[in-house]
Amino acid sequence: xxxxxxxxxxxxxxxxxxxxxxxxxxxxxxxxxxxxxxxxxxxxxxxxxxxxxxxxxxxxxxxxxxxxxxxxxxxxxxxxxxxxxxxxxxxxxxxxxxxxxxxxxxxxxxxxxxxxxxxxxxxxxxxxxxxxxxxxxxxxxxxxxxxxxxxxxxxxxxxxxxxxxxxxxxxxxxxxxxxxxxxxxxxxxxxxxxxxxxxxxxxxxxxxxxxxxxxxxxxxxxxxxxxxxxxxxxxxxxxxxxxxxxxxxxxxxxxxxxxxxxxxxxxxxxxxxxxxxxxxxxxxxxxxxxxxxxxxxxxxxxxxxxxxxxxxxxxxxxxxxxxxxxxxxxxxxxxxxxxxxxxxxxxxxxxxxxxxxxxxxxxxxxxxxxxxxxxxxxxxxxxxxxxxxxxxxxxxxxxxxxxxxxxxxxxxxxxxxxxxxxxxxxxxxxxxxxxxxxx
Amino acid sequence: xxxxxxxxxxxxxxxxxxxxxxxxxxxxxxxxxxxxxxxxxxxxxxxxxxxxxxxxxxxxxxxxxxxxxxxxxxxxxxxxxxxxxxxxxxxxxxxxxxxxxxxxxxxxxxxxxxxxxxxxxxxxxxxxxxxxxxxxxxxxxxxxxxxxxxxxxxxxxxxxxxxxxxxxxxxxxxxxxxxxxxxxxxxxxxxxxxxxxxxxxxxxxxxxxxxxxxxxxxxxxxxxxxxxxxxxxxxxxxxxxxxxxxxxxxxxxxxxxxxxxxxxxxxx
Numbered sequence: 001x002x003x004x005x006x007x008x009x010x011x012x013x014x015x016x017x018x019x020x021x022x023x024x025x026x027x028x029x030x031x032x033x034x035x036x037x038x039x040x041x042x043x044x045x046x047x048x049x050x051x052x053x054x055x056x057x058x059x060x061x062x063x064x065x066x067x068x069x070x071x072x073x074x075x076x077x078x079x080x081x082x083x084x085x086x087x088x089x090x091x092x093x094x095x096x097x098x099x100x101x102x103x104x105x106x107x108x109x110x111x112x113x114x115x116x117x118x119x120x121x122x123x124x125x126x127x128x129x130x131x132x133x134x135x136x137x138x139x140x141x142x143x144x145x146x147x148x149x150x151x152x153x154x155x156x157x158x159x160x161x162x163x164x165x166x167x168x169x170x171x172x173x174x175x176x177x178x179x180x181x182x183x184x185x186x187x188x189x190x191x192x193x194x195x196x197x198x199x200x201x202x203x204x205x206x207x208x209x210x211x212x213x214x215x216x217x218x219x220x221x222x223x224x225x226x227x228x229x230x231x232x233x234x235x236x237x238x239x240x241x242x243x244x245x246x247x248x249x250x251x252x253x254x255x256x257x258x259x260x261x262x263x264x265x266x267x268x269x270x271x272x273x274x275x276x277x278x279x280x281x282x283x284x285x286x287x288x289x290x291x292x293x294x295x296x297x298x299x300x301x302x303x304x305x306x307x308x309x310x311x312x313x314x315x316x317x318x319x320x321x322x323x324x325x326x327x328x329x330x331x332x333x334x335x336x337x338x339x340x341x342x343x344x345x346x347x348x349x350x351x352x353x354x355x356x357x358x359x360x361x362x363x364x365x366x367x368x369x370x371x372x373x374x375x376x377x378x379x380x381x382x383x384x385x386x387x388x389x390x391x392x393x394x395x396x397x398x399x400x401x402x403x404x405x406x407x408x409x410x411x412x413x414x415x416x417x418x419x420x421x422x423x424x425x426x427x428x429x430x431x432x433x434x435x436x437x438x439x
Numbered sequence: 440x441x442x443x444x445x446x447x448x449x450x451x452x453x454x455x456x457x458x459x460x461x462x463x464x465x466x467x468x469x470x471x472x473x474x475x476x477x478x479x480x481x482x483x484x485x486x487x488x489x490x491x492x493x494x495x496x497x498x499x500x501x502x503x504x505x506x507x508x509x510x511x512x513x514x515x516x517x518x519x520x521x522x523x524x525x526x527x528x529x530x531x532x533x534x535x536x537x538x539x540x541x542x543x544x545x546x547x548x549x550x551x552x553x554x555x556x557x558x559x560x561x562x563x564x565x566x567x568x569x570x571x572x573x574x575x576x577x578x579x580x581x582x583x584x585x586x587x588x589x590x591x592x593x594x595x596x597x598x599x600x601x602x603x604x605x606x607x608x609x610x611x612x613x614x615x616x617x618x619x620x621x622x623x624x625x626x627x628x629x630x631x632x633x634x635x636x637x638x639x640x641x642x643x644x645x646x647x648x649x650x651x652x653x654x655x656x657x658x659x660x661x662x663x664x665x666x667x668x669x670x671x672x673x674x675x676x677x678x679x680x681x682x683x684x685x686x687x688x689x690x691x692x693x694x695x696x697x698x699x700x701x702x703x704x705x706x707x
Contacts, residue, residue, distance in 0.1 A: 058528030058531060059528065060528070060529070090532075092699050097699065123696060125696075131692065131695075131696050133696075137555070138553075138554065138555045139555050140554050140555045140556045165553075166554070167553035167554055169554075170554050170555070179692065179695075181687070181690075181692050186691075186692070238691075240690075240691070243543065243544075243546050245559075280559060282544060282546070282561070282562055285561070285562065285563040286561040286562070286563060287559055287561045287562075320561055321561055321563060322561060322563040322564045322567075325566065325567065325612060326567055328561070328564060369567065369568070371495075372493075372495075372568035372571050372572065372573065373567075373568050373570070373571045374495075374571060399571070401499060401500075401501055402501045402502060402527040402529075403527075405529075438527060438528045438529045439528065
């Protein structure tokens with residue numbers, strides 16, 4: 001029932017926002033001749049103004065609620081129930097700048113108040129061709145749309161599956177990024193001294209396949225693997241030639257989720273090194289991209305250790321185009337190929353449930369924008385022919401004005417078998433909505 | 440091009456500035472070229488602050504504020520544009536980059552700071568709303584004149600009246616558009632877009648022109664939608680030409696790291 005109360009509360013807030021706007025319109029009527037009259041001359045002042053006006057704060061307040069349709073043991077129906085306050089600012093000095101994004105979050109699902117830092121980083125240019133950004137920050141690269149090959153920066157799949165803003169799919173990490181810009185090639189180095197794993201399914205909010213028990217469920221004690229405490233390094237070499245973007249990637253660190261287990265069966269993050277490349281270029285009426293990565297699982301070079309994932313090759317092809325005005329479609333074909341698959345099967349405790357050599361996924365994204373982008377409807381479909389499972393993400397987002405926005409959607413998972421990537425998430429299928437006030 | 444056209448072009452390019460507007464031009468290509476230069480190519484480069492007031496058909500208003508940097512590779516040719524948003528708060532830090540080309544489709548990127556994501560925008564996606572306004576992405580950097588056929592339909596005391604039809608009608612939402620080009624400044628002062636039923640559904644008007652460093656510059660433009668209602672007013676201020684922008688500003692580097700020095704007034 002708690003989530004019904006949340007729905008009522010936030011619907012009330014939206015109506016309140018509506019009456020507030022009615023007042024604003026009355027004020028407009030008095031100054032019909034100058035459309036900018038509402039916005040004082042001071043509104044022109046911006047972060048680039050010569051004289052610093054002190055810090056300029058902005059952010060949002062957001063309420064969100066979501067619930068699963070199936071009840072499962074050990075977990076609440078509520079998959080999303082929170083009130084979030086974001087504050088952000090940027091301080092620009094002559095030789096450096098500092099970015100700050102902080103949040104306070106009341107999370108009803110884990111009944112916890114949490115203050116978190118989304119960004120606190122200093123940027124400067126020590127030499128003409130070098131940029132540095134040091135501190136907590138979000139990093140993204142690669143060409144996939146919600147599919148990541150060479151982007152091994154931490155991701156938050158809990159937020160993604162629960163219906164939080166897509167921004168939260170990317171977690172922040174404490175990283176030093178050095179970028180070199182030369183005539184021949186540009187180089188990004190991102191060094192994270194303390195390995196930053198993904199936010200994977202712990203079992204506090206979502207159920208998952210438990211291979212030891214051979215069933216889907218949420219463990220009584222949340223599954224959290226101990227952080228190994230060593231560093232990780234990501235590298236990208238990139239260049240744009242004419243309309244075409246090329247990049248080469250490298251990574252040295254660990255699998256971002258605890259895919260391994262130690263002798264006692266406790267989850268671990270095995271070591272990982274990866275290499276890859278990507279290209280993105282205009283093609284026909286749209287954009288084409290291709291990306292590949294080889295994940296070298298350093299703790300299982302022969303592929304015969306059942307407690308450590310085998311190495312794998314990942315391949316992606318993508319194409320995006322506007323179909324008709326304001327309707328854009330993007331398709332992707334993605335495949336993973338396990339190395340030494342025969343040894344994987346030989347050594348698997350349950351060979352029948354071992355992964356197939358190939359896993360393939362096709363995705364389709366349709367995005368429609370109406371009312372000059374104020375109403376965005378979107379559907380994203382992941383479908384795996386090899387695993388016979390799927391993940392459907394329809395959503396609707398309405399930006400009422402510069403302050404209020406409302407969005408809602410569904411996360412629908414399904415599959416023929418309970419142990420596949422999306423199939424194990426079937427009982428997590430949920431609906432959600434969010435109401436945000438930007439200030 | 441035949442020799443007659445060559446002579447007209449020569450007159451337009453060399454003789455015209457000396458004889459001012461005493462003689463009306465008759466060659467449509469020359470008028471289109473000069474209008475294109477006047478509207479989009481003033482100076483070697485430029486910087487301006489801008490804001491838009493978006494009013495929907497119900498009278499609700501929204502504001503966008505941004506700083507624009509532009510650099511010409513050559514007059515009338517390829518250009519780079521960069522738009523840095525500062526308001527409202529949900530688009531602050533978003534940057535839009537256009538590499539405009541004469542011989543192929545423009546390249547466009549959008550930087551989304553929340554994800555640190557450099558998103559590429561496909562070429563077909565250009566006559567859609569620019570950040571929620573009635574301006575299109577294509578209006579920011581200008582439509583390549585070669586995409587349309589132009590005809591001089593009338594010369595009035597103040598304006599050249601041009602009618603333009605798309606070479607690829609399937610790629611655009613208009614059937615034709617009529618532009619009134621000022622005979623003195625060559626600024627396109629009013630453009631009316633016609634739909635399939637020959638109704639004017641979209642109008643762009645220049646409502647204020649100021650002299651900036653010798654270049655007549657449209658400092659207030661209005662896009663209105665007579666059929667569906669709603670309009671967007673765009674206003675520029677603190678315009679500077681020939682600020683000496685380096686060409687490497689228009690790159691992924693400065694999408695992620697705004698070139699603060701070049702965004703400031705009297706910067707550089």
